[in-house]
Amino acid sequence: MSVDAVLRRDNLNGGDLDDFHDTAVLRIELAEGLWVVIGxxxxWNFSGTKQYVTARLRQKSTGADVDYKRNYQxxxxICYSLQAVLEVKDRLDTVSIQCDTYKGRWESPSIVAIRVDSIDWGGPGR
Structure with missing residues (x-):
């Protein structure tokens, strides 16, 4: 069994989130294969009222959100933890952390991706 791991993080000052604009805060490129991805x-929301705050892991080739967290705060x-297992079928694919809220901020995103030989897609009960 071989293991490939990729880590990408950003310790910069972060950035603003406005008007529920979907913002890619960090991206990672993955080679063909099966991956376990943790983001x-x-x-936080600082609009003065409760607002939805959303974080998601998005796979570029499919446009699908492979994990999605939303909170009304x-x-x-809040520290959002995202995780997914996915298959990269093409030579390269990009996975990103996407965020939005009405008026807020993001900070310290990170993505860890570990390539694995196989994934049991069924799990219990399937």
Whole structure:
């Protein structure tokens, strides 16, 4: 069994999120194969009222959100943890952390991707 791992993180000051505009805060390129992907990002709403705050892992080739977290929150910071298993069928594919809220901020995103030889897609009960 061989293991390939890719880590991408951004310790910069982060950025603003406005008007529920879907914003890619970090991207990682993955080679063909099966991958376990784990992402993390800190988000908060500072609009003065409760607003939806959303984080998602998106696979570019399919346009699908492979994981999605949404919370209705007031002025507080939340660490969102995202995870997925996925297959890259083409030579290269991009996975990104996408975020949005009405008026807020993102900080310290990271993505860890581990290539594996196989994935049991069925699991219990399938």
């Amino acid at each position: 993390r990002v800190f988000l 007031a002025e507080q910071q």
